[in-house]
Amino acid sequence: MSARIAERIARKKPVGNVRNRAAFLALRGEVKQAIDDGWPVKTIWETLHDEEKVAFSYQAFRGYVNRLILSPPANGEATPASVVADQPRQAAPRLAPQSAKQPSEWKPEKPTATGFTFNRTPKKEDLL
Template identity: 40%
Template sequence: MQKDLSFRISLRVKDKVSSRNARNLAAFLAQREEIQQALNDGWSVYQIWETLHAEQKIAASYNTFCNQVKRLVLKNAGRSHKQAMSLLASPAKAIATGHPAAASRSDGFTFSSTPNDEDIL
């Protein structure tokens, strides 16, 4: 006699080994609140990934981690696209600044097409 479908599904799920992507996603979701708090504190995505990766809490690559942050943290937090992209700045910029507030600040160079006579030597 054939066993019912629910019993067969439960046996299959019990014996199934989770995929690498599923493990990476589960590890990310377990750290999601901490990641959100670190982003709110001004730390760059690279600095967060580097720390979690060194602590072996996240095994995903930096690129995968960035995609997960965009999809699962920034989208849910209601941030604008411009703010999200400034948080995903290049790792070199985040390392060079070193300070969390400086890593996410966007008041940099502004270009003006009209020359200022005082600036000309």
């Protein structure tokens, strides 16, 4: 069905966004397989662009990958939602669900003493 819809959209020459999304959806299985095989998203886009299977920009392609392949499923499990362009995607561990603490149980973390602390009055030995 997806292939027929993509073919129909391609024949009608609709507005760019609809045509681009239909083209991506038709290739979604191939793109997902390539990502699972460890290929960088940029390399996948370059290959599809050279083969003239996609005519849209890399940024649009990356957005489709993030929204339609890597976005969290409806069942609430968290998965990574961003793609690093120049590095192969590694299988990331699933994120653990947030603890079920009530807001009254939350305690702010104490600030650490590391880092820069501004002192308004300068020390004479620090001045040139």
